[in-house]
Amino acid sequence: MDIPLPSRAALKAHAKRLRGALADAGTTITHAQALEAVARQWGARDWNTLSARAHDAPQHAYHPGQRVTGRYLGHRFAASVKAARLMPGGRHALTLRFDDAVDVVTSQHFSAWRRQVNCVVDRTGRTERKTSDGQPHVVIHAALAGA
Structure with missing residues (x-):
């Protein structure tokens, strides 16, 4: 199985994360x-x-470690992309890890908190799956720079 080579920017970001992880472990x-x-x-x-073989444009809109904000079942969230996979048609299968757990129940009698969710979003950052009132389960508003 051939893994597509990421963009130059993604490779540089990988190097930056590697350097940070090593520094955290005491190796500069x-x-x-x-x-x-x-x-x-x-x-x-x-x-x-490697740089000569890499592409200038990013191949994927989402990548692990990326910070995003949006709404899940109508609740605002800030999250890290834990996993991302490009799918046919420009869709992305994502695992989002919320900074703060989200209560996914609207009842006043009990709660159900979620810390992580798997979803498939289109190019606009919306899921095809919708709630009973027609709202997408997940809407990603912004991918935050610098992550």
């Missing part, structure tokens, strides 16, 4: 060293070789 490396490590992970001789 330069950004250039992180780029070289990412290149080796993708089977390239060095960063320049």
Whole structure:
């Protein structure tokens, strides 16, 4: 199975996350060293070789670690994308991990809190599945930069 090569920007973001994770573990490396490590992970001789093979435009609208905001069953949320998979027709299968649990029950007699949800969103960030009043289960309003 061939895994498509991410964009240059995604590869650089990977290097930045790698550098941060290593720093958290007590190992300091330069950004250039992180780029070289990412290149080796993708089977390239060095960063320049990998960079030449990578595309300039991102291939996916969503990626793991990305921060998003929106509404789930009518409730506002802020979340991290835990998993993302590109599907046919430009749709994305996502696993969203909410910063704060969302009560998915409208009853005053009990609650049911969800911390994570799986969904499939279209290019506009909306699910095809809808509630009984016709609202999409998930609407992603914004993908936050810098994550």
